[in-house]
Amino acid sequence: xxxxxxxxxxxxxxxxxxxxxxxxxxSQVTMMFWYRQQPGQSLTLIAxxxxxxxxxxxxGFVIDKFPISRPxxxxxxxxxxxxxxxxxxxxxxxxxxxxxxxxxxxxxGPGTRLTVL
Amino acid sequence: xxxxxxxxxxxxxxxxxxAVIKCTYSDSASNYFPWYKQELGKRxxxxxDIRSNVGEKKDQRIAVTLNKTAKHFSLHITETQPExxxxxxxxxxxxGTSYGKLTFGQGTILTVHP
Numbered sequence: 001x002x003x004x005x006x007x008x009x010x011x012x013x014x015x016x017x018x019x020x021x022x023x024x025x026x027s028q029v030t031m032m033f034w035y036r037q038q039p040g041q042s043l044t045l046i047a048x049x050x051x052x053x054x055x056x057x058x059x060g061f062v063i064d065k066f067p068i069s070r071p072x073x074x075x076x077x078x079x080x081x082x083x084x085x086x087x088x089x090x091x092x093x094x095x096x097x098x099x100x101x102x103x104x105x106x107x108x109g110p111g112t113r114l115t116v117l
Numbered sequence: 118x119x120x121x122x123x124x125x126x127x128x129x130x131x132x133x134x135x136a137v138i139k140c141t142y143s144d145s146a147s148n149y150f151p152w153y154k155q156e157l158g159k160r161x162x163x164x165x166d167i168r169s170n171v172g173e174k175k176d177q178r179i180a181v182t183l184n185k186t187a188k189h190f191s192l193h194i195t196e197t198q199p200e201x202x203x204x205x206x207x208x209x210x211x212x213g214t215s216y217g218k219l220t221f222g223q224g225t226i227l228t229v230h231p
Contacts (some may be wrong), residue, residue, distance in 0.1 A: 031216070031217045033217060033218065033219075041223075041224075042206060042221045042222065042223050042224050043161065043206065043219070043221045044221070045218055045219065045220070048217070048218065059118070092160065092161075094217075094219075096217055102216060102217065103217075104149045104210045104212060104216055104217050105149075105151065105163065105166065106151070106163070106217060106219055107163065108153075108160045108161050108162075109160060110159075110160045111160055
């Protein structure tokens with residue numbers, strides 16, 4: 001499986017500010033996904049980020065709040081905008097680690113633990 | 118959209134006992150069912166998965182069964198060890214335009230007592 005890293009690993013932010021989270025994969029991949037895991041909860045898909053196209057968002061998530069970039073086949077960013085304490089969560093990226101033959105098997109990055117004060 | 122229900126929310130067993138976690142899904146188009154183990158402060162780790170053309174899959178002490186008719190699948194851990202203690206999540210994916218998109222169950226906190 002691909003090696004997936006995220007930056008930052010954690011951050012504490014003030015309400016009203018924005019934070020950009022980076023996800024780096026050690027190989028080229030077609031699909032990347034962003035998930036949110038609220039404290040003590042399960043994972044919820046935010047959006048799909050494919051290179052060369054606009055990100056597609058799941059119900060309840062909007063581009064103005066969670067803009068996503070996918071500039072190449074190994075990298076993606078998720079920005080959490082105009083943050084409020086309710087945005088305090090772990091944000092994780094995932095990918096199947098494949099470029100040529102996408103699979104539905106997903107591997108996760110280590111996550112970014114965000115606390116909004 | 119897909120909805121995945123997972124039970125129980127907590128499970129406590131003695132070392133050496135078996136543990137079973139069950140999930141049901143709503144979308145008959147779902148065809149891929151992975152299980153993840155998440156230790157405290159760590160990322161979810163894929164431990165086993167099953168596809169809709171298979172009824173059962175085993176990997177050492179863990180196994181997953183799938184009943185497509187009833188739309189449920191289960192994780193079985195035998196000879197549990199304290200290091201099996203973690204949160205376990207089931208998930209489902211429908212393929213097609215939903216390829217790679219996972220809908221997760223609520224999670225099961227498994228505690229294995231020495």
